[in-house]
Amino acid sequence: MAHDTTADRVRRAMRDEVLGHVRRQGSASRAELEAELGMGRQAIAAVAQELLDSGLLTEQQGVGNGRGRPGRRLLPQYSPGAVVGLDLGHRHLGVAVATFDLTIQAEERCAADVDGDPVAALDTAARLIRQLLDKVQADATAQGAATGPVTTCVAGVPGPLNASRRAMASPTILANWSGLDLAGELSERTGLKVFLDNDANLGALAEHRHGAARNHDNIIYVKASDGVGAGLIINGAPAHGSSGAAGEIGHTQITQDGAWCRCGNRGCLETIVSTQQVLQQLAHLRPGECGPPLRLHEFAGHPVARKIFAESGRTLGRVLANLCALLDPATVVIGGEMSLADPFIDGIRDSIGRLAQPGFDDRVHVLRAALGPRAELMGALTLARDIALQAAPA
Ligand SMILES: [Zn+2]
CATH class of the missing domain: 3.30.420.40 (ATPase, nucleotide binding domain)
Structure with a gap:
């Protein structure tokens, strides 16, 4: 068996780093790899050539800007599977x-x-x-x-x-x-x-890699659907917490004497903000027991529905304003079925704008998930x- 030297291990680590970066980004130029990974031009050139030779990367001519030679981009090459x-x-x-x-x-x-x-x-x-x-x-x-x-x-x-x-x-x-x-x-x-x-x-991983928070390294992703949960990306990496429960904001207490929650506490965020809660509040708009179950999009333009969505957004926004003070994210991405309603997103922005510490409201972008409920x-x-x-x- 060939002796594995320190130089071999360093070379392999560099190769994995370059390959991983190109796979995560979808494509990269050599200059971008130099800047992002902090490796020298010669090292990047050698590693890129090795990956091209082994068929793990392929190369594509970039689009020129009319001034000088268009850059070549490295793309991942995948085996069938x-x-x-x-x-x-x-x-x-x-x-x-x-x-x-x-x-x-x-x-x-x-x-x-x-x-x-x-x-x-x-x-x-x-x-x-x-x-x-x-x-x-x-x-x-x-x-x-x-x-x-x-x-x-x-x-x-x-x-x-x-x-x-x-x-x-x-x-x-x-x-x-x-x-x-x-x-x-x-x-x-x-x-x-x-x-x-x-x-x-x-959801946070998908929006960070492919969606609304691409290239943002500090994000809070919120799934607002039948429940409410958050996923955190801190300094570019997912943050799961010490036991894996980081981001369980659905069980933040909003009112001490509120409705009982499935978790055994009272007045949790989920008892106030969820698709089921909104549908219950909208049920009187379609009286009678017949017909298929209510769906949120049926009510998108109704003035009562707009008020309920906006108030739900403001409630969630109060929790998120506190989280912004704690984590200082660049982006808050809202996903899940409820994110499809504009007044819901507006309500969240309203609360963060009013309640986040001075300066945060200008810095934090509240965006709808680009991948929608498929995030x-x-x-x-x-x-x-x-x-x-x-x-x-x-
Ligand atoms: Zn709860």
Whole structure:
């Protein structure tokens, strides 16, 4: 066996760093790599050549600006293969299969009682995953194309994870999931290696890599849907906290004597701001028991709905104004179903503008998630891709 010298290890670390950076960014010029990674021009040139020779990068002529030679850009080159993303909400689940360049090949979303019946939700998720993988295989066969291996799945869950990151941590939030080896159960049903993360953390990852907060290294991402949770990126890296529960802002107490929350406390943010709360307040606008369940978008333009969305936004904004003082983010990205309502975003901006410390209100950008309600699923696919490529021999 060849002797692994210090120089070899340094060279390999540099290669991994350059490859990782190009994969995260989607493309990069040599000059950008020099600036971003702090490596010298010659070192970058040598590492880039090695990666080009080994087929892990490819090169594309950049677009010129009319002055001088257009720069060449390095792009990641992926082997055939795909990953699976699963987004478990409180009342829905979404599944997607994507190639390593994160092109979605198949996607499905359906309603499911995720909170109440974990076993049925896992069975449904596994069935959908199998259906989508079969469809991708059939499409490829029809086109005479080869499909690569599919080994990795990341599932986003609407609550904090335990230390092993294979099950839910809290005995009160998602109580029916407590003690269930979620990753193991999914793995057994699908034959895939399954990794878990909190859904808001995955939304934050997706918006940081591909969405509204691209190139911002300090962000708060909020998923406002059937529950409210936040994912944090601090100095460019996800912040999970000491036990994985960082960002559980849905259980911040707003009123001491408020409604009882599923977590066992009273007056939590989630008891006031969630799609179910808004729909309950809007139910009188469509009297009668008949018809399909109410959906938020049905009421988008109604003046009563606008007031309710704005007030919900202002309530969430009060919590976020306090978080801004704590974390000093450049960007607050609002995702989840409620983010689709303009008055909700305006309400958040209003509270941050009024309550954040002087100076913060000018510096903090409150943006709607560019990936919309799919941010969590895109985050799951992104993390699954990163894990699969780490495990694959380079
Ligand atoms: Zn609570």
